[in-house]
Amino acid sequence: MTSNNRAPTIKTVAREAGVSIKTVSRVMNAESGVRPGTTARVQSAADRLGYVVNPAARRLASGRTHTLGVVIYASSHWQWTAELISGALAGARRRGYGLGPFILQHYEKAEREIILELASGRAVDGVILTVPWNENLTLHEELAARGMPIALLPAPAGSAHCAVRSDDDRGAALLTRRLLEFGHREIAVIGGQETLDLTRLRLSGVREAMDAAAAPLAPERLVFEDYTFRTGYRAAKRLLASKTPPTAILCFSDILAAGALRASHELGIHPPIGLSIVGMGNQAIAELVWPPLTTIDIPSEEMAAKAADLLIDQIEGVTGAPGEALFNTRLVARGSDGPAPS
Numbered sequence: 001m002t003s004n005n006r007a008p009t010i011k012t013v014a015r016e017a018g019v020s021i022k023t024v025s026r027v028m029n030a031e032s033g034v035r036p037g038t039t040a041r042v043q044s045a046a047d048r049l050g051y052v053v054n055p056a057a058r059r060l061a062s063g064r065t066h067t068l069g070v071v072i073y074a075s076s077h078w079q080w081t082a083e084l085i086s087g088a089l090a091g092a093r094r095r096g097y098g099l100g101p102f103i104l105q106h107y108e109k110a111e112r113e114i115i116l117e118l119a120s121g122r123a124v125d126g127v128i129l130t131v132p133w134n135e136n137l138t139l140h141e142e143l144a145a146r147g148m149p150i151a152l153l154p155a156p157a158g159s160a161h162c163a164v165r166s167d168d169d170r171g172a173a174l175l176t177r178r179l180l181e182f183g184h185r186e187i188a189v190i191g192g193q194e195t196l197d198l199t200r201l202r203l204s205g206v207r208e209a210m211d212a213a214a215a216p217l218a219p220e221r222l223v224f225e226d227y228t229f230r231t232g233y234r235a236a237k238r239l240l241a242s243k244t245p246p247t248a249i250l251c252f253s254d255i256l257a258a259g260a261l262r263a264s265h266e267l268g269i270h271p272p273i274g275l276s277i278v279g280m281g282n283q284a285i286a287e288l289v290w291p292p293l294t295t296i297d298i299p300s301e302e303m304a305a306k307a308a309d310l311l312i313d314q315i316e317g318v319t320g321a322p323g324e325a326l327f328n329t330r331l332v333a334r335g336s337d338g339p340a341p342s
Contacts, residue, residue, distance in 0.1 A: 027043065028096065066125065067097060069123070070128040084301075089308075091308030099308070102118070128304070131198065132196065149161075151308070151314075153303060154197075163310075166303065167327070168280070169208070172206050173209040176205065180209065187210070189221065189249075190223045190250075191252035192231070192253065202252045232256035233259035240275075246275075249277045249278075250278055252279075254285050257280075258285050271291060274341050277293070277337070291335035291336045294335070
């Protein structure tokens with residue numbers, strides 16, 4: 001606070017740091033091209049004085065809200081939702097932006113209008129769209145027509161917008177090869193909606209590994225509904241009650257695998273003895289169930305932060321074309337899988 005107890009202004013920060021008002025503005029807006037030493041001097045002066053950027057003044061000066069929106073499916077698993085919001089918020093704050101999460105149930109008329117109002121009313125400067133809106137091309141076109149920059153997370157193949165994705169096909173192939181190395185040939189798959197690019201990508205990884213091992217992937221052992229605990233539970237019950245039950249179940253998410261584990265325990269089958277169950281995501285539930293899940297780590301929080309960063313680049317015109325980023329997945333071996341029964 002200044003000596004006369006008035007709230008410090010950008011002018012007092014500039015005087016304290018020995019720089020111009022424009023330089024202080026550039027530092028506070030995280031603009032590029034300012035020397036690290038100058039940035040440190042301005043930030044130090046602002047901290048000493050207790051200076052805080054006035055959001056209202058900033059909006060008036062720039063014509064922007066300095067806020068991003070992120071649209072999330074209400075039925076998404078809580079940890080994935082938390083990782084998305086946490087990552088996107090961290091990415092936005094590093095660039096001097098805020099974040100507004102919008103939790104919606106379905107892409108229906110009322111909710112479609114909510115998303116479009118974000119653009120028409122300029123409530124935010126850009127929107128991160130997650131599953132299932134990340135694959136809704138009609139929505140993408142409607143937002144583009146309103147001049148709203150968007151980032152897709154995860155991005156389907158061939159996206160023309162800011163795109164962040166992980167190599168889920170490689171991750172699914174890693175899991176499949178691990179099961180094959182354990183001697184499993186009767187492998188079942190439980191996934192979410194088959195229409196999603198995410199699901200198709202993971203299935204392609206499974207098929208690639210199975211084909212390379214000349215192991216058949218029986219159609220009756222492929223179950224696709226949605227990414228919920230209930231689907232994992234019901235699908236596993238059906239698969240394990242069949243005349244030729246699988247010796248391994250590969251689930252396309254950890255919450256699906258948790259449901260499959262519950263079903264197996266109820267049937268008196270306790271992985272990894274007699275049955276292997278693996279998941280994807282490496283979410284907290286993977287370590288909370290018994291046995292803890294072997295899974296694929298997908299860096300959702302880092303991906304969300306990158307989506308925010310790329311979106312801000314587009315908003316501020318840092319790059320001409322929308323940016324993209326690919327993240328690597330990795331195998332996390334725990335205790336839910338093992339040798340196939342002899």
